[in-house]
Amino acid sequence: MEKKPLAWVVDSTAFITDELKNHPDVYVIPLNIHFGDQQYQDGIDLTPEELYQKIETAEEFPKTSQPAAGEFAKVFESISERYDAAIAVHLTAKLSGTLASSMAGAEMTDFPVHFVDSNSLSVGITRLVERGMELAETGKSPEEIAETLKTYTSNFRNYILIGELDQLYKGGRMSGVQFFLGSMLKIKPIVQITPEGELQAIDKVRSEKKAMQYLVDRISESYQNDGISKVYLMHGGSQDKADELQASLKEQVPSLEVVTGDISSTLGVHAGRGTVAALWFVEKD
Known part of the structure; x- marks a missing residue:
């Protein structure tokens, strides 16, 4: 059987669109969510809505973990029979060991895998894969595609309104002082994944x-300054908030294409129900 030239491997923090879900060359590796001794695979046996319901009743706060290197090795061994190479795009290495685990898994095989640290998550991973597929159609090699995607990560823009401060704090993504002040003053922190892939608070709003x-204004500014044509509004179990944000955005920027969707269960552990994020790419030369 003749091998196909290129497979794509992503982790489950990516926004898995219907196109990616049904694409024959895309392989999604789930992260793990732990409630005490019980382990669930993100997107397979624990949906985002089930996660939020379990958090409300669970005695212990859930934890997340990356897939083991051996899990990645199994996937790479399997697809090596059908593909010449793979490109693996993962969530930022500054927030997870998933990329390192994936690289370790590849070292257990003889299969050529090219790695891209998305320096992001969710739509940031999704759009890199879509862009990579576009490049593959032009005849570029896997090495060339991976190198181009590493540069493309700097085009990512994002603003995230955290739904549950206590979950961000319990998950180790927020200092005790930040949590105390935010809770006491009822401040709504706006956080961001920086171009280096780190999570940082960039602003705080009173309601x-x-x-x-604030999110609408940032998107509108990028539309005016960068000519963006598409934005993603991702949410944590809050379609009503995403719809409200979309309606406000359409009033201000009617021609902008807006896509809404859920953040993954893994991201929901840290961000919580009620989170709303605006994410997009600036298409620079």
């Missing part, structure tokens, strides 16, 4: 209404 308008 959710103002925070939602």
